[in-house]
Amino acid sequence: MPITVTSPLLPDLKEFNELLTQVWDSKWITNNGSFHKQLEAALCEYLKVPYVSLFTNGTLPLLTALQALRITGEVITTPYSFVATTHSIWWNGCRPVFVDIDPATGNIAPDCIEAAITPKTTAIMPVHVYGKPCDTKRIQEIADKYGLKVIYDAAHAFGVEVNGESILNAGDLSTLSFHATKVYNTIEGGAMVMHDAEMKKRIDYLKNFGFANEVEVVGPGINSKMDEVRSAYGLLNLKQVDAAIEARHQVAIRYREALRGVEGITFFDDMPGVRHNYSYFPIFVDAEQFGRTRDELYFKMKENGVLGRRYFYPLISEFSTYRGLPSADPANLPKAHRMADSVICLPMHHALAPEDIELTLSIILH
Numbered sequence: 268m269p270i271t272v273t274s275p276l277l278p279d280l281k282e283f284n285e286l287l288t289q290v291w292d293s294k295w296i297t298n299n300g301s302f303h304k305q306l307e308a309a310l311c312e313y314l315k316v317p318y319v320s321l322f323t324n325g326t327l328p329l330l331t332a333l334q335a336l337r338i339t340g341e342v343i344t345t346p347y348s349f350v351a352t353t354h355s356i357w358w359n360g361c362r363p364v365f366v367d368i369d370p371a372t373g374n375i376a377p378d379c380i381e382a383a384i385t386p387k388t389t390a391i392m393p394v395h396v397y398g399k400p401c402d403t404k405r406i407q408e409i410a411d412k413y414g415l416k417v418i419y420d421a422a423h424a425f426g427v428e429v430n431g432e433s434i435l436n437a438g439d440l441s442t443l444s445f446h447a448t449k450v451y452n453t454i455e456g457g458a459m460v461m462h463d464a465e466m467k468k469r470i471d472y473l474k475n476f477g478f479a480n481e482v483e484v485v486g487p488g489i490n491s492k493m494d495e496v497r498s499a500y501g502l503l504n505l506k507q508v509d510a511a512i513e514a515r516h517q518v519a520i521r522y523r524e525a526l527r528g529v530e531g532i533t534f535f536d537d538m539p540g541v542r543h544n545y546s547y548f549p550i551f552v553d554a555e556q557f558g559r560t561r562d563e564l565y566f567k568m569k570e571n572g573v574l575g576r577r578y579f580y581p582l583i584s585e586f587s588t589y590r591g592l593p594s595a596d597p598a599n600l601p602k603a604h605r606m607a608d609s610v611i612c613l614p615m616h617h618a619l620a621p622e623d624i625e626l627t628l629s630i631i632l633h
């Protein structure tokens with residue numbers, strides 16, 4: 268069996284069956300059902316946020332957030348992410364403007380944001396990449412100074428806290444992905460986090476075609492509802508996510524212990540005051556110092572059944588839809604290119620066996 272970059276956290280099947288029986292008995296299988304309501308409440312509590320709206324995946328809350336805030340013109344964003352981030356801007360008929368990253372975190376560099384603002388800029392869409400918190404204070408200062416909205420793509424940042432406060436409370440809106448490959452999953456799924464009841468109501472309308480009631484449609488909504496089956500699954504997974512994060516933490520400890528000081532290999536350490544979720548374990552290969560290129564190592568791992576992934580290579584700005592944009596010029600994004608060209612995400616999940624960790628390490632070390 269190959270060792271994959273991740274493996275889904277699955278609820279106990281017997282417990283899931285019990286909840287499924289309740290869904291079957293109720294015959295209410297989607298459209299804001301009982302498990303949906305319970306999961307929204309449970310997530311508010313777990314995540315320490317005031318309002319959560321569930322979605323059917325992590326892409327549609329991004330699209331809907333831009334819609335809800337009536338974003339137009341240019342949106343400043345990072346090229347170092349999964350392509351859904353930029354696609355959401357494009358689908359809203361806006362122009363993504365890529366800016367470079369801070370190599371210390373992989374996140375958008377605040378100084379580059381300020382330099383890219385034009386009269387057409389209306390919003391910033393940063394990503395807490397790998398779950399590492401953005402410099403939310405600086406980003407908010409810039410947004411306030413220029414009157415911009417901030418929508419965080421927090422797909423990787425489930426449960427991440429800075430000094431005891433959820434990172435999801437930053438900005439105007441934050442979005443999460445609960446895809447199978449994430450720390451916390453509902454198979455497919457996602458959510459939006461907002462600050463007030465008015466916005467929660469608006470988002471709930473928008474994810475249900477814009478219906479405010481049986482006869483009134485208040486905007487060009489979409490269908491992005493989470494069903495009862497996945498809400499029930501999500502409730503069960505919430506009970507075990509802390510243990511899963513701790514198991515991931517132990518994997519990170521072992522990787523760091525073995526790789527610290529290895530010439531040509533770098534990785535991120537924990538940030539002070541941050542509760543990390545260890546959603547990914549990226550390493551960065553300096554070919555000259557390491558003696559092998561990133562791709563040589565990546566394919567050697569693959570040959571030996573270790574399926575790391577080059578998240579996020581290529582940069583979004585390199586895809587055909589976007590590479591014609593002036594901001595996609597590699598000269599504008601040198602640090603993002605360097606990171607994308609050197610990264611490998613090592614296998615990282617709650618059930619990674621010690622021998623799989625050691626095999627991965629031995630391929631890197633020998």
Ligand code: T4K
Nearest residue numbers: 271273274275324325326348349351422444445446447448
């Ligand atoms: N914003 C950001 C920053 C994101 O990273 C993402 C998604 C989004 C927005 C959009 O959220 P969603 O709409 O997807 O909810 C994966 C995921 O599909 C995607 O959710 C994720 N980011 C992205 C970073 O990674 P792939 O194509 O690399 O996944 P895949 O199918 O190759 O799976 C990776 C490994 O996981 C497999 O080798 C084995 C394991 N796996 C996967 C699945 C699906 C399993 O063991 N079981 C499974 O069921 O995109």
